[in-house]
Amino acid sequence: MxxxxxxxxxxxxxxxxxxxxxxxxxxxxxxxxxxxxxxxxxxxxxxxVKPAPVSAQPLRDLKRQLRRKKLTAVLLAVTLALTLATAGFAYLTAPQYLPYSETEWAISRSPSALADDGSAADGLSDLSGAESISVSLLVPVSGAEVTNTQDPNSGKTIYFITAWRTPLDTWRGAFDKTGGAPNTHSANDRTQREADALQGVLAKAESARTLFTLDAANCAAVCYSQNNGQDDVLLCGSMNGGIISLPRLALGYYVLLSLALLITLGIAFFACRRKKTGKALGYLALIPASYLAGHLLVKGFTTTSYQMQRDFSLIILAAALIYAAVMLAINLWRQKREKV
Known part of the structure; x- marks a missing residue:
C-alpha cells in the first residue's frame, strides 16, 4: 500500500x-x-457504520414528570381553595344568637282559655287543658331550633327555642326591611307590623323557619335560650327556678387531645428521624396538627359550641383538606428536587 x-x-x-x-x-x-x-x-x-438507535424513553420520562408536577400543583391549588372556602363558609354561616331584647313573640294556645265570666283569659302561664301551643317569632332570622328536656319536678317537657342570624344573611340584606329592634317602632303601627312580619314568617324557607306548634299535653314550659351566658327567658308555662343553656365543651377536649398527640408524636419523630420509622411518625404528627389548624380556621380560639355537630363536621373537613394540602406540597417539593 x-x-x-x-x-x-x-x-x-x-x-x-x-x-x-x-x-x-x-x-x-x-x-x-x-x-x-x-x-x-x-x-x-x-x-x-450503523446509526445508533435513538430511544424516546428519556423524553417520555421527562413528559411524565412534567405532567405529574402539573397535576400535583393543580391539586394543591384546588385543595387550598377548598380549605379557604370551608373557612369562609364556617364564618359566614356561624350562628349569631339573638338576645331576648331583640326578639318579639306571638304565643297562643288552642283551645283558648276562658275566665269565669266567659271572657278570654291569659292562658300563657296555666297550660292545663291546652292541646297545642303556637309560638311565632315576629322578627326575621336565619334559623331557629327547638330542643327539649324533662322537668324533674313535674315530669313534663320543657321546650327551649333559640334563634340566630348569620353574617351571610346580614351581609346580603335579609333583615333590612324588618330587622330593626321591635321597640323602635311606635305603638300605632304595631298591629300591622306584626301581621306583616307573621306573614313573612310563614313564607320563609325551611332554613329560616320561625313558627312552631308544640304539643301541650305534656308541656311544662316554653323558654327562649339566649346562648350568651344569661338566664333563659320563660315564654309561657311555669317552672321552678331559672335555667341557663350552656355550650358543649367537647371541642376543648379534642383540642387538648390533639395537642397531646402532636407533642408525643413530635418527640418520637425527632428521636427516630434518622430511622425508617421517622418518616411514618412525621406523617402521623401531621394529623393532630391539621386538626388544630382546622379548629383555628373554623372556631378561632373558641373551644365551646352551641352547635356541636355543625362545628365538629366543619373542623374535620377543614383538617382533612389541610392534611391533603400539606401532603401535596411535600410531594411537589420532592418532585422539584428530582433530577430530570
Missing amino acids: DKTCSIVQDLLPLYEEDMLRVETKEFVDGHLAQCAACRAELDALKAD
Whole structure:
C-alpha cells in the first residue's frame, strides 16, 4: 500500500460523513476512481457504520414528570381553595344568637282559655287543658331550633327555642326591611307590623323557619335560650327556678387531645428521624396538627359550641383538606428536587 492509499483511507471516515473540504473531497474522489482497494475499504466502512438507535424513553420520562408536577400543583391549588372556602363558609354561616331584647313573640294556645265570666283569659302561664301551643317569632332570622328536656319536678317537657342570624344573611340584606329592634317602632303601627312580619314568617324557607306548634299535653314550659351566658327567658308555662343553656365543651377536649398527640408524636419523630420509622411518625404528627389548624380556621380560639355537630363536621373537613394540602406540597417539593 502506497502513501496515497494510506492518506485516502485515513480520510475515508470524514469522506463518508461529508466533512471534507471541496479540494480534499475532489482528491479522494479521483483516487477512488482509480484504486479498487480504497473503494473496497470505503464499501466496508459503509457496511460497518450503523446509526445508533435513538430511544424516546428519556423524553417520555421527562413528559411524565412534567405532567405529574402539573397535576400535583393543580391539586394543591384546588385543595387550598377548598380549605379557604370551608373557612369562609364556617364564618359566614356561624350562628349569631339573638338576645331576648331583640326578639318579639306571638304565643297562643288552642283551645283558648276562658275566665269565669266567659271572657278570654291569659292562658300563657296555666297550660292545663291546652292541646297545642303556637309560638311565632315576629322578627326575621336565619334559623331557629327547638330542643327539649324533662322537668324533674313535674315530669313534663320543657321546650327551649333559640334563634340566630348569620353574617351571610346580614351581609346580603335579609333583615333590612324588618330587622330593626321591635321597640323602635311606635305603638300605632304595631298591629300591622306584626301581621306583616307573621306573614313573612310563614313564607320563609325551611332554613329560616320561625313558627312552631308544640304539643301541650305534656308541656311544662316554653323558654327562649339566649346562648350568651344569661338566664333563659320563660315564654309561657311555669317552672321552678331559672335555667341557663350552656355550650358543649367537647371541642376543648379534642383540642387538648390533639395537642397531646402532636407533642408525643413530635418527640418520637425527632428521636427516630434518622430511622425508617421517622418518616411514618412525621406523617402521623401531621394529623393532630391539621386538626388544630382546622379548629383555628373554623372556631378561632373558641373551644365551646352551641352547635356541636355543625362545628365538629366543619373542623374535620377543614383538617382533612389541610392534611391533603400539606401532603401535596411535600410531594411537589420532592418532585422539584428530582433530577430530570
